Amino acid sequence: MKLQSQLNLAFTALLLVILAVTGYVIYSMILGMLIDNEKTELQQKGELLVEVLNEQYSPQGSVQDLSDFLNDQNLHLFLYDRSKNQILMSTMPQQYVEGFSANQYFADNQEDLWEAGNSKFVTSRILIYPEQTGLELILLTPLTDLQMVQQNFFRRLILVFVIGTMAAVALSYLLTNKLVTPLTKLKKQLKKIEKRQFDQIERVKATGEIKEVEQSVYDMATELNRYMKSQQAFFQNASHELKTPLMTIQGYAEGIRDHVFDADDQEKGLEMMVTEVNRLKKIINEMILLAKLDSEQTEYQPEQIDANELIEQVLDRALPLVSEKGIELNHTVDQNGVFYADQEKLLRALLNITFNAIRHAHSRVAITVSHQTIMIEDDGEGISEDLMPHIFHRFVKGKTGETGLGLAIARAIIEQSGGKIMVRDSELGGAKFVIVFSV
Ligand SMILES: Nc1ncnc2c1ncn2[C@@H]1O[C@H](COP(=O)(O)OP(=O)(O)O)[C@@H](O)[C@H]1O
Ligand SMILES: [Mg+2]
Numbered sequence: 001m002k003l004q005s006q007l008n009l010a011f012t013a014l015l016l017v018i019l020a021v022t023g024y025v026i027y028s029m030i031l032g033m034l035i036d037n038e039k040t041e042l043q044q045k046g047e048l049l050v051e052v053l054n055e056q057y058s059p060q061g062s063v064q065d066l067s068d069f070l071n072d073q074n075l076h077l078f079l080y081d082r083s084k085n086q087i088l089m090s091t092m093p094q095q096y097v098e099g100f101s102a103n104q105y106f107a108d109n110q111e112d113l114w115e116a117g118n119s120k121f122v123t124s125r126i127l128i129y130p131e132q133t134g135l136e137l138i139l140l141t142p143l144t145d146l147q148m149v150q151q152n153f154f155r156r157l158i159l160v161f162v163i164g165t166m167a168a169v170a171l172s173y174l175l176t177n178k179l180v181t182p183l184t185k186l187k188k189q190l191k192k193i194e195k196r197q198f199d200q201i202e203r204v205k206a207t208g209e210i211k212e213v214e215q216s217v218y219d220m221a222t223e224l225n226r227y228m229k230s231q232q233a234f235f236q237n238a239s240h241e242l243k244t245p246l247m248t249i250q251g252y253a254e255g256i257r258d259h260v261f262d263a264d265d266q267e268k269g270l271e272m273m274v275t276e277v278n279r280l281k282k283i284i285n286e287m288i289l290l291a292k293l294d295s296e297q298t299e300y301q302p303e304q305i306d307a308n309e310l311i312e313q314v315l316d317r318a319l320p321l322v323s324e325k326g327i328e329l330n331h332t333v334d335q336n337g338v339f340y341a342d343q344e345k346l347l348r349a350l351l352n353i354t355f356n357a358i359r360h361a362h363s364r365v366a367i368t369v370s371h372q373t374i375m376i377e378d379d380g381e382g383i384s385e386d387l388m389p390h391i392f393h394r395f396v397k398g399k400t401g402e403t404g405l406g407l408a409i410a411r412a413i414i415e416q417s418g419g420k421i422m423v424r425d426s427e428l429g430g431a432k433f434v435i436v437f438s439v
Contacts, residue, residue: 004173004180011172012165019161027154034146035122039112042124042139049073050128050137076121076140080106083134092140106138114140122146182206186214193217198225237395241283241403245276279402286405290394293412300342300416307337307369314350314367321358322365329358331367339372339437341417349410350374353433356406364428372437380430383423391423 001009053066067089070077078097079088085107090097099116100106105123114121120143128135185204192200201221204214252269255261261269311333322329339346353376357365360380368375383391383398390396392411397404414421419437426432 002180003183004176007176007179008169008172011176012169015165015168019165023154023157023161026157027150030153031146031150034149035113035143038122038141038146039124042122042141043126045075046124046126046137046139050126053128053137070137076142078106078138078140080136080138081134082107082136088135113143119144179210182210182214186210186217189217189221193221193224196228198222198228234394237404238287241395242280245280245283248276249273249280283403283405286403286409290405290409290412293409293416300345302340302342302417305339305341305343305346307339308333308335310339310343310347310350311367311369313347314354317347317351318354318358321355325358325361327358327361327363327365329365329367331369333367333369334371337369337371341419341437342413345413346417349413349435350376352406352410357431357433359400360430362430366428372439374435375432377426377428377432378430379426379428382425382430388423392421 049070053069056069066079070079070089071091073091076092078090078092080086081088087097087101087106096116096119100114103111103115105111105114109125112123114123121140122143123138123140126137126139128137182204185202186206189201189204192198198221201218203218206214252273256266256269311331315329315331318329354365354367357376357378357380361378362380364379366375366377368377387396387398392407394408395404396407411421414435417437419435422434422436424432424434
């Protein structure tokens with residue numbers, strides 16, 4: 001069943017139960033209330049009559065005068081003489097008088113609800129003053145009158161309930177519709193994600209928790225799209241990077257096989273083939289390393305690394321390239337500087353950046369370590385503006401670039417170690433790479 005129907009059904013059922021209980025309670029209470037009310041009214045009416053009687057008819061006045069007056073009132077009543085246990089007058093048919101007498105109602109002071117045959121009456125009894133006359137006025141109202149009022153009231157109550165229920169159900173439909181519509185729309189968007197139609201995804205208007213879910217879905221789709229695009233780009237770039245050296249190797253190999261080269265060219269070809277094979281090996285090794293860094297498999301073994309020791313290791317490994325290029329490599333390291341990372345991997349990242357700097361420097365490279373920051377800068381030509389935003393992406397490289405994977409590897413390692421890497425222009429004139437570890 002649809003969510004909206006379920007919600008509406010639950011709400012309607014709840015409403016009906018509440019109304020049924022309320023209706024039952026009201027129905028059973030109303031008759032009692034009407035009877036009480038009627039008794040009070042009879043009492044008031046009676047007292048009023050007695051007052052008039054006492055004013056107009058002296059105790060010595062004849063009963064006949066009283067009867068005439070009472071007969072004119074258009075009420076159900078008896079005039080009862082308690083001292084003689086006798087009914088002096090009645091405005092009701094004889095059968096009731098007999099019925100009431102048979103049940104001893106007149107003599108009994110307690111009974112409020114009198115019964116004769118199938119009819120019941122609400123009664124009220126008023127003494128006519130002065131008391132010594134012993135006269136009592138008894139007023140009656142048929143219970144059927146009250147039951148009619150009860151029925152009438154109940155019919156109206158049902159009508160109000162029916163209209164109220166309809167209004168409530170309509171309102172509930174509107175509200176649940178408002179609640180469910182965004183969910184239905186969201187479901188459609190999820191279907192699009194499933195079919196990878198990322199460019200057709202639309203935002204859904206919603207509020208509260210549904211809005212949060214919608215935002216998450218949207219973020220997820222964006223991230224998934226980005227990831228898929230980057231994977232695609234990676235494969236395209238990777239196959240391109242692998243194809244170029246392979247084509248060179250194939251060209252020379254076929255040339256040598258078909259004896260199209262003279263001895264010198266053949267020597268040169270073999271030389272080229274070795275270089276290209278080495279390049280291929282390097283690309284493949286770096287791709288494997290990157291894939292490993294990306295997957296959860298790589299185990300980082302963070303440990304305390306002494307900053308001085310780390311930079312010493314970088315300098316040791318950079319020494320051959322430094323002397324080959326004939327540049328100056330300066331370093332300033334904070335005393336007591338300590339990093340918390342996987343030492344071998346962090347060294348790899350720093351070497352990638354340092355080798356780049358040495359390769360691009362004119363005459364100088366500087367490494368500075370202070371607090372939790374490592375800076376590596378050079379006085380080379382720097383990084384062009386259009387390359388800057390993408391420099392850490394895979395296979396992004398400049399004119400004299402090699403694999404374009406070195407900085408991607410460095411970033412992966414540093415981010416996995418909880419650090420950040422940024423590139424800036426250096427005051428020395430070249431590029432400046434800043435690595436910051438959060439404290
Ligand atoms: N210190 C630097 N000075 C100028 N350009 C740099 C520097 N470091 C990196 N680059 C540019 O960034 C590109 C990407 O570097 P990297 O990812 O290490 O790949 P690769 O060194 O294999 O080309 C390089 O090709 C180069 O153009
Ligand atoms: Mg490099």
